Amino acid sequence: xxxxxxxxxxxxxxxxxxxxxxxxxxxxxxxxxxxxxxxxxxxxxxxxxxxxxxxxxxxxxxxxxxxxxxxxxxxxxxxxxxxxxxxxxxxxxxxxxxxxxxxxxxxxxxxxxxxxxxxxxxxxxxxxxxxxxxxxxxxxxxxxxxxxxxxxxxxxxxxxxxxxxxxxxxxxxxxxxxxxxxxxxxxxxxxxxxxxxxxxxxxxxxxxxxxxxxxxxxxxxxxxxxxxxxxxxxxxxxxxxxxxxxxxxxxxxxxxxxx
Ligand code: APR
Ligand code: ZN
Numbered sequence: 686x687x688x689x690x691x692x693x694x695x696x697x698x699x700x701x702x703x704x705x706x707x708x709x710x711x712x713x714x715x716x717x718x719x720x721x722x723x724x725x726x727x728x729x730x731x732x733x734x735x736x737x738x739x740x741x742x743x744x745x746x747x748x749x750x751x752x753x754x755x756x757x758x759x760x761x762x763x764x765x766x767x768x769x770x771x772x773x774x775x776x777x778x779x780x781x782x783x784x785x786x787x788x789x790x791x792x793x794x795x796x797x798x799x800x801x802x803x804x805x806x807x808x809x810x811x812x813x814x815x816x817x818x819x820x821x822x823x824x825x826x827x828x829x830x831x832x833x834x835x836x837x838x839x840x841x842x843x844x845x846x847x848x849x850x851x852x853x854x855x856x857x858x859x860x861x862x863x864x865x866x867x868x869x870x871x872x873x874x875x876x877x878x879x880x881x882x883x884x885x886x887x888x889x890x891x892x893x894x895x896x897x898x899x900x901x902x903x904x905x906x907x908x909x910x911x912x913x914x915x916x917x918x919x920x921x922x923x924x925x926x927x928x929x930x931x932x933x934x935x936x937x938x939x940x941x942x943x944x
Contacts, residue, residue, distance in 0.1 A: 688929050688931060689931065689938070689941050689942055691929060692888075692914050692929050692931060692942040693941070693942040693943070693944065695886050695912055695914065695928075695929075696774075696886060696888065696914070696942055696943060697944060699776075699884075699885055699886035700885055701777075701880075701883050701884050701885050701886075702774060702775065702776040702777070702884065702885075702886050702887075702888075703776060703777045703778075703779060703880050703881055703884040703886070703887040703888070703902075703906065704771050704774060704776050704777070704778050704779070704887070704888045704890065705779045705780075705881075705887060705888070705889045705890070705892070705902050705903055706771070706778070706779070706780045706781065706782060706787070706889075706890045706891055706892065706935075707780075707781045707782065707889075707890070707891045707892025707893065707894075707899075708781070708782060708891060708892070709890065709891020709892065709917060709918075709934070709935060710767060710768065710771075710780070710782060710786075710787075710890050710891040710935050711759075711762075711765075711768075711782055711784055711786050711891075712891065712934070712935070713765040713766075713767065713934060713935060713936040714762045714763060714764060714765045714768070714786055715758075715762040716758065716759055716762060716784055716786070718891075730751070733865060735747070735748055735751050736862070736864050736865055737864050737865050737866055738864050738866065738867060739866075740864075741808065741857075741859055741864075744845070745808075745847070745848050745857045745859075746845035746846055746847050746848065747845045748859075748860070749845075749846060749847070749848035749857070749858075749859070749860070750843065750844050750845040750846040751843075752802060752860035752862065753846060754843035754844075755783075755802060756802040756803065757843075759784040759785070759786070759802060762786075763786075763789070764786045764787070764789050764790035765786075765935065765936040766936045766939070766940045767890065767891075767934070767935030767936040767938075767939040767940070768786050768787055768789070768790035768792070768935075769790050769791075769940070770939035770940045770943040771787065771790065771792060771890075771939060771943070772787070772790040772791035772792045773943055773944075774943060777794075777796070777876075777877075777880035777884075778792050778794070778795050778796065779795075779796045779798060779877045779880065779881075779902060780795055780796065780797055780798065781798050781799050781892060781896070781899050782797075782799070783797065783799055783800055783801050783802045783862045784801075784802060785801065785802070785803055796873050796876055796877050796880075797870075797873065798863070798869050798870075798873060798874060798877060798899050799862055799863040799869070799899070800860075800861045800862040800863045800870070801861050801862065802860060802861070802862065803816065803861070804861030805858050805859065805860055805861050806858065806859065806861050807851035807853060807854060807856050807857075807858055807859070808851075808856050808857050808858065808859040809851065809854055809856035810851060810853050810854045810856065812851055812852070812853040812854075813861075814849060814851065814852075814858040869898065869899070874898065877902055878901070878902070878905055881902045881903070881905040881906045881911075882905050882906070882909050884906045884911045885911050885912065886911060886912050886913075886914065887902070887903055887906040887907075887911055887912070887913050887914070888913075888914045888915075888916065888942075889902075889903040889913060889914070889915050889916070889917075889923055889927070890915075890916040890917070890935050890939065891916065891917060891935050892917070892921070892923075893921050893922075894921040894922050894923035895921075895922060900922075900923070903915075903923050903926060903927070904923070904926050907926035907927075908926075912928045912929075913926055913927045913928055913929075914927065914928065914929045914931065914942075915927040915929065915930045915931065916931045916933060916934075916935060916938045916939060916942075917930075917931075917932070918932055918933060918934055919932075
C-alpha cells in the first residue's frame, strides 16, 4: 500500500520521533480497551463510574478489586508485535495505557500520562505501596483471593477485595492510575507536551482521541508543523490533523512501517 511505504519513509527519516498510544495498542494482546464491554462480574458496572475518586471513597474494595483483576489480567498476557515494533524505535513514547506491555517489549522511559496498574500508593499520604510486600486484603465477597497470598500473586476469580493498608498511616492503598476528574502527573504531561511540540513525526496508535488533555498531544505536533501518522482501524476525531490515516491494527500495521 502506497501510504504504508510513505509512513515507513517518514518514520525512518524522523529526527525527533514521538509515539503516542492508547488502549487499542494492547487490544491484540488480549487487554480489553477501556470502552469494551467489561466481562464477568464487572459486566454490570460502567468502567467510567468505577474509575473515580468518589467510587473509591464509596467502595474501596470494589474499586481495588477491579483494578487488581485488570492487573492480574495484564500480567497473564504478552506484548504483541505492535509493542515489539515500537520498542525498536529511538523515540519518545507517551502512553495513556496503565499496563506495562511497552516496558515488557523493551521500551524505556515510557511516559504514562494516566499512571500505571503497577504503582499503587496510599490514598492519603501518597506513600508508594510495594505490590509484593503488602499482604493482600481479605476477600469481602465473591470469589476473591485467599487472604494469605501477597498482593502480587496472581489470584483466580475476581470480585471486591479489601485494599491493603498503608504501612505509613494505615489509610487504604489505591491504584496508581489517574481517575476521571483527577489531574494528570504534571511533570509527565509537561515532558509529553514538550516532546510533541518538538516532534517532526508523531505516530498515534489505538486511541479514540476523545479524552483530554491526552488527546491534545497529536494536535500539538500538527499545530507546530510536525507530521502526524495515525494507526487505527476506525476513524477518530484525530483524522483531521493526521497527514496519514492507516486503517489497520497496531499488531498488523506497525511491523510494516517500522523497520
Ligand atoms: N489496533 C489499533 N487500534 C485499535 C485496536 C487495534 N487492535 N483495537 C481498537 N482500536 C482503537 C479503537 O478504534 C479506538 O479508537 O483503539 C481505540 C480505543 O479507544 P478507547 O477504548 O477510548 O481507549 P483510549 O483512547 O486509549 O482511552 C483514553 O480514556 O478510557 C479512558 O483513561 C482511559 O487511558 C484511557 C483514556
Ligand atoms: Zn499513608
